[in-house]
Amino acid sequence: MNQRTVIIHDYAGHPFQVELSRYLASVWKDQGIRVIHAFSSSTHTPQGSLQVTPDDPPNFEVVPLSLGKMIQKYRFVDRFISEKKYGRLLCELCEQRKPEAVLSGNTPTVAQLMLVNWCNRNNARVATWIQDMYGVAAKRVLSKKIPVLGGLAGNYLIHLDGKSYRQSDSVIPITEDFTPLLLKQGVDASKIQPIHNWAPLDEMPQMPRDNDWSQSMKLGDEPRFIYSGTLSVRHNPQLLLDLAIRLDKEKRGRLIVISEGEAADWLAEHSKKLPSLSVLPFQPFSQLPMVLGAADVLLAILEPDAGVFCVPSKILTYLCAGRALLTAIPHDNLAARLIRDLDVGLNTSATESEPFVRMAMELAADNERRQEMGERARQYAEKEFDIAKIGKRFAAELGIPVDQECLAK
Structure with a gap:
């Protein structure tokens, strides 16, 4: 043949x-x-x-x-x-x-x-x-x-x-x-x-919060927020910085940003004065389930006028991890609608940081709610992917x- x-x-x-x-x-x-x-x-x-x-x-x-x-x-x-x-x-x-x-x-x-x-x-x-x-x-x-x-x-x-x-x-x-x-x-x-x-469900098993990767990062019991993926002109890294400042001020958690490029470099420079903020390069794909599993809340951002031409696919990978989501995405974007309809996280379409940071604090304080959101997220991934x-x-x-x-x- x-x-x-x-x-x-x-x-x-x-x-x-x-x-x-x-x-x-x-x-x-x-x-x-x-x-x-x-x-x-x-x-x-x-x-x-x-x-x-x-x-x-x-x-x-x-x-x-x-x-x-x-x-x-x-x-x-x-x-x-x-x-x-x-x-x-x-x-x-x-x-x-x-x-x-x-x-x-x-x-x-x-x-x-x-x-x-x-x-x-x-x-x-x-x-x-x-x-x-x-x-x-x-x-x-x-x-x-x-x-x-x-x-x-x-x-x-x-x-x-x-x-x-x-x-x-x-x-x-x-x-x-x-x-x-x-x-x-x-x-x-x-x-x-x-x-x-x-998202490739078979390659994204749900991992425990405390795993080899989280232990290598010396992550403790504090609430953990993780952003993993591209940071480009479609994103607003100021939201992440303001969240880190709030976490640092209240000593209530850690923010880990995993990305590369100008926005990541800008955050890395600020991290020198913010113990709550860590910026890492892209991690090997084989490590990604443990990286996302180490989070309590997974983060995604999209600029308001990017909603018409972009759907952040990292949201779908996040669903596999079985963790609550916190996003800043235009409400009419497909990803925002999915988060709302499934009740797997909180989303704001506002461009200013205050609602984003406030929602982060809400999730940090409510472990039961985070767990319920995460369970619904994984259930959806197993059904649809x-x-x-x-x-x-x-x-x-x-x-x-x-x-x-x-x-x-």
């Missing part, structure tokens, strides 16, 4: 995307289909298990795409040039491996359009997996940094995004909230198939249905 190839590309290298690749490889192995999971090794993000292991199916492959240096997110001209070079790397991979179908998510605008164009020229089915509305996000940021010209640049990127969406065989937004924007950009409604994000059901939907969008006999195994 001639081997067929599918490329699943996740620019960020996050955990649940590679879980999807592993799953599809396992159910397609008897169909002679090789699954290549490609990602950028030149960007700073918390990443999943991106090495082939002895337990992986033989038709599964991981390909890191490197520019030889890290992409500078906040140097916009350099970033644009780097992302165009990255797009060429991605197309070169496709040229070498000749996939019959490609799924691509988290991919910057220019690189994604280059990939879609390659697929169109080579008769490969392409599904664009929309984690963020990149052009909309870029316009917001650039308009603040470079008035007038920034807005024009953002509109250009929105235009390019629209071309990618319209020229894709399938468009997979992570929330129905993106659908009106896609329709406005001229995307055929029949192509739009929302699939909500999830079924990779077999999710994988079947993605397989259909790639035009390669999953064999029902494979599903039964």
